[in-house]
Amino acid sequence: MDRSKLSFFHISRSKLSGDFIFEAAIGFFALSIMILAFLLFRELFIGSALSRDIFGMGFLTGSTWDPVAEVFGALPFIFGTLVSSFLALVIAVPFSLGIAIFLSELAPEKLRTPLSFIIELLAAIPSVIIGLWGIFILAPFIRDYLAPPLSTYLGFLPLFQGPMYGLSMLTGGVILAIMIIPITSSVSREVIMTVPTHQREAALALGATGWETTRIAVLPYARSGIFGAVILGFGRAIGETMAVTMVIGNSPRISESLFSPSYTMASVIANEFVEATSKLYISSLIEIGFLLLVISFIINIAARILVWKLLKVEGGGVT
Amino acid sequence: MAILTAACVAIAIIPLLSILYTVTINGISAVNLDFLTQIPRPVGEPGGGLGNAIQGTFIVVGIACLIGLPVGILAGVYLSEYGQNRFGRIVSFVADVLTGTPSIVAGMFGYTFIVLYSGSFSAIAGGVALSVLMIPIVTRTTEESLRLVPGSIKEASLALGIPKWKTTLYIVINTARSGIITGVLLSIARISGETAPLLFTSFGNMFWANGLDKPISTMPVQIYTYAITPFPDWHAKAWGGALILIILILILNIGVRFVTRKKYGM
Numbered sequence: 055m056d057r058s059k060l061s062f063f064h065i066s067r068s069k070l071s072g073d074f075i076f077e078a079a080i081g082f083f084a085l086s087i088m089i090l091a092f093l094l095f096r097e098l099f100i101g102s103a104l105s106r107d108i109f110g111m112g113f114l115t116g117s118t119w120d121p122v123a124e125v126f127g128a129l130p131f132i133f134g135t136l137v138s139s140f141l142a143l144v145i146a147v148p149f150s151l152g153i154a155i156f157l158s159e160l161a162p163e164k165l166r167t168p169l170s171f172i173i174e175l176l177a178a179i180p181s182v183i184i185g186l187w188g189i190f191i192l193a194p195f196i197r198d199y200l201a202p203p204l205s206t207y208l209g210f211l212p213l214f215q216g217p218m219y220g221l222s223m224l225t226g227g228v229i230l231a232i233m234i235i236p237i238t239s240s241v242s243r244e245v246i247m248t249v250p251t252h253q254r255e256a257a258l259a260l261g262a263t264g265w266e267t268t269r270i271a272v273l274p275y276a277r278s279g280i281f282g283a284v285i286l287g288f289g290r291a292i293g294e295t296m297a298v299t300m301v302i303g304n305s306p307r308i309s310e311s312l313f314s315p316s317y318t319m320a321s322v323i324a325n326e327f328v329e330a331t332s333k334l335y336i337s338s339l340i341e342i343g344f345l346l347l348v349i350s351f352i353i354n355i356a357a358r359i360l361v362w363k364l365l366k367v368e369g370g371g372v373t
Numbered sequence: 374m375a376i377l378t379a380a381c382v383a384i385a386i387i388p389l390l391s392i393l394y395t396v397t398i399n400g401i402s403a404v405n406l407d408f409l410t411q412i413p414r415p416v417g418e419p420g421g422g423l424g425n426a427i428q429g430t431f432i433v434v435g436i437a438c439l440i441g442l443p444v445g446i447l448a449g450v451y452l453s454e455y456g457q458n459r460f461g462r463i464v465s466f467v468a469d470v471l472t473g474t475p476s477i478v479a480g481m482f483g484y485t486f487i488v489l490y491s492g493s494f495s496a497i498a499g500g501v502a503l504s505v506l507m508i509p510i511v512t513r514t515t516e517e518s519l520r521l522v523p524g525s526i527k528e529a530s531l532a533l534g535i536p537k538w539k540t541t542l543y544i545v546i547n548t549a550r551s552g553i554i555t556g557v558l559l560s561i562a563r564i565s566g567e568t569a570p571l572l573f574t575s576f577g578n579m580f581w582a583n584g585l586d587k588p589i590s591t592m593p594v595q596i597y598t599y600a601i602t603p604f605p606d607w608h609a610k611a612w613g614g615a616l617i618l619i620i621l622i623l624i625l626n627i628g629v630r631f632v633t634r635k636k637y638g639m
Contacts (some may be wrong), residue, residue: 076538077455083447084456084464090389090505094474097485118434152381160375161382169382171630176389178626180566181476181591183615186600187392190399190608232388239385267374286472286473293475295569296597320477320569327484327573343481354473358466 094347102341104334113341119306119322121330126338127130128345130306134223134316135346138298141227146235146286154242154280159268171241178234183234185300188229193220193301196228201313212310219303224312226302230291238287245279245364246272282360289353293346295320311372319346377628384528387474393619400616403609407615413579416604423614425581426595429496432582433591434565435502441507442557448508448633449515449553454541456516465516471509479505481568488574496582499575503564510563514556516553518549555629562625566618 105113107124108239116127157170201218209216218224249272257271273280303315304325319342406442407422414421450464488494500521522545530540546553571577576588577598592614 072536073538076541077451080447080451081455081460083444086444086463086467087448087464087471087508090508093486094478094505096550097482098478101481135401138624148379149385156375156378156382160378164569172389173382173385175623175626176385178562178566178622179389179392180568180593180618180622182566182568182600183396183619186387186596186611186615187395189600190386191391191395191417196521230441233387267423268374289473291471293477295475295477296593300597300600316378320475323477323481324569324572326480328576340485343478350473350475351399351470354470359467367531 058169061368083337084324087153095344097342098344102337102344104337105341108334109338114345117308121326121335122334124332124334126334128338128342130308131317131342132224132324132345133308134302134306135292135318138223138226138230138302138316138318139211139288140235141212141223142230142291143284143288145228145231146238146287150235150238150242150283150287151280153239154283155268155272157239157286158243158246159272160264162235165229170243171266174236174240176232180301181296184229184233187295187299188225188297189221190373192229193222196220196222196225200224204311213312216309216311216313219315221301221303221315221336222313223309224315225316226298226316227312229301231292232291233294234287237285237290241279241283241286241361242276245283245361247274248279249275259348276364278360279364283359284356285353285357289350289357292353293320293350295324299324303305319343336358375551396619396635397610399612400614404616405611408610408613412581413610416602416607421604423592423595423610423617425578426590426592426614427584427617429575429589429621430592432496432563432589433453433499433503433571434561434589436497436563437503437507437564440500441504441511443535445511445560446515446553446557447495449512450519452512452516452547453519454545464511468509468512471515472513474505474509475569476506477569479503480572480574483570483574487509491586493586493597493608494574494588495576496585499571499591500551501552502507502570502574503567506567506570507560507564510560511556514559515549515553518552518556519545522548531608532545537591547605551633555633558625558629562622562629564610565625567621 105126109116113126113128114132115129116125117129118125118127119130153173158167161169171284191223197218197220201224204214205218252266253275254273257267262270298318299321302318303319304317305315306322307314309316323339323343327336327339330339407420409422409427410419410424411422412425413423448464448468452461455461456465478503482505483498487498487501491498526602527545528546529541530544531537571591571594575591575594577594578588578590582589596611596614599607599614
């Protein structure tokens, strides 16, 4: 009696402590993700202290970038990043939506998996290789075949005026669009697939055609999630570095024309960080990196909330 | 409308095909045994290769794995098995948001965190920068594949009196093994092609690697360096490097999907 009691106690105690040790040990690894996020912010925040002290908010509005005179304003890069990313969205969103609708609603069952895999494969191609292709194939193509008709028919807009160099904002936007289509389309597709079948059945029962069903019953339901997918694509476009650096022309000026070369926040870091000699120069580049980190975090949080909400509330009605 | 949406799919595939085609056509003539086994030569001198860059990529990715895999996998196990609380949900969310970290920012972190303190560009700094990108991916994929393990399997094990930690370690992880491995391989494929984080962490080097605390050459950085020069024979080398890198990454991607699909008969 005594012995069995003892051994029972013994087992349960060892179970308890084993579980406790294991949970604490791997809990530490989970905690390290929080530490990593904290360190990311801390390092870049500290690294950019000098630049923040000297330029303050003027850093965001200054358009002079002169390493020799040690005057640093990030506006041309912020402009380049925002415009190229918006341009990418303008091109990529209609395509991504089309892809998502086709793959979730219209495509034959057998084609769905292979087609979506092929499109996602595009995301696996390293950025530097897409950039290489961009320099030698896409940029000449846009210069010779896309830009001339744009300037002929839409030349009255300042967007499409001036000489076309090949390496330009337009090329940067197109290459970003290509790179964000996989994520935007696959998240949109996932969101559309969460739309309950009875939504579709109801529309079909009312005599709607396949396309009308998609338009009336599916898309409004998935709206917030699709919006999240678009924001997610925007976040990717903002942080994308190599391919853009290779095709956007790297010229820190703010121009109305999409045909002129531009510069992005990520590109200026990639190009100038190693060559930056003075402390203030390095600090200014780190501040650009810090801005990039903060913006992409905010964007990602917003996108996740929009997408998560929808993926979690299953079987709800049209919102 | 169906035709229009199908056209979207077709048009989206065109860049992929064009990339694969041009990389193959331009790269195939540059690739030979010397290309894989020799170090670069100065411009104008024929021959030479990317041997050191191939070696360097394996070293840097290896370091990233040494740091990233234990952290990523164990954090994922925690989130799926013990993370049903506020802390777990927050970590899960943070890991999700971290997957969107711009790769250039990861490089900057490697620079301020390692290079500034050690005083030198190094393979280790490159590995740390890549692990920042790797950890959240591995965590999330591990968490997701563990969640797919049926509750009945865990219950059966617990009912036999096996403590939870042993159940997790030997039963749950084992059942989800192929899913975890898939996530790991895909994350390796993803970081192998990253250039931006390595520009100012591992930096590059025209010789064979000579220590983990020294600058080291990697494929993506070497491709970038060659691509932006004005020399045609270096362009050819860039295409050759791109071909090798793309083959490596496609093998990882397609191979993994093919193997896992076969296993589950999906």
